[in-house]
Amino acid sequence: MLEKCLRLEADGVTWGPYRGKPIIRDISLSVKTGDRLAIIGPNGAGKSTLLRCLYRGIRPQQGLVRLDGTDLWSIGPREAARRIAVVLQETPGDFPFSVRDVVMMGRIPHRKGMARWSEEDHAATAAALLRLDLKHLALRQFASLSGGEKQRVLIARALAQEPELIILDEPTNHLDIRHQLEILALLKGLGLTIITTLHDINLAADFATHVAVLDSGRLSGHGLPAEVLTAERISSAFRVEASRQVAGDASHRFSFSLR
């Protein structure tokens, strides 16, 4: 899983609803093996829409998303799902699935037709449960878990999928600060290629190897956090007064006030 090389590129991606104005325009960015890209921007900037284009949820109206040089829409949904795992905010909370069932769903793209789960499927599920410290919860109903536990299960499902890339939409939503830090440390520790939206700029600066700032559907910056996360860019994108301090360990901290 970790040894494969990966290159995901968005090239001039534009998308909007039928007969509506584009929500994201002319987005070009790239991610390669081992990168952790955080997409940040104010509410409504188009972050989730961009993610949908990147995981083949919606087809760009203009531009292309390429996986190792091949248009994502020419490789088919099943292969895309084998290579890209997606962790969204909506959860299967209303269905009577156990934690193990939910994690096992990550194996669906690998399953041959209606065949029974294979030994590899069981092994990948067990490994994902172990890695996310969920073994003791395997038989619990998913719906009965806390927000932090649910998030771990959804990440375990993504791991069971054995993808080359994990795409997450706001993985820290609804979590307290300790659980936010834990989830991001856990994701960092996986050593996988990750694209995630994040609302907290300070957490994004700590977590990401690269950041992309979306402002009204356009990319206002993409690259290394220290270069992209300037006070001017953040102030302009979020319509606030932002100031940046550099801590002793060279990490960046932002503070904010209303203009």
Ligand SMILES: Nc1ncnc2c1ncn2[C@@H]1O[C@H](COP(=O)(O)OP(=O)(O)OP(=O)(O)O)[C@@H](O)[C@H]1O
């Ligand atoms: N299918 C759609 N049809 C019409 N409008 C849409 C559609 N999808 C998204 N939008 C609109 O596009 C804008 C951007 O939505 P999107 O969810 O991508 O933003 P976001 O940056 O993820 O926002 P948030 O931070 O609030 O989650 C919003 O105004 C949203 O209502």
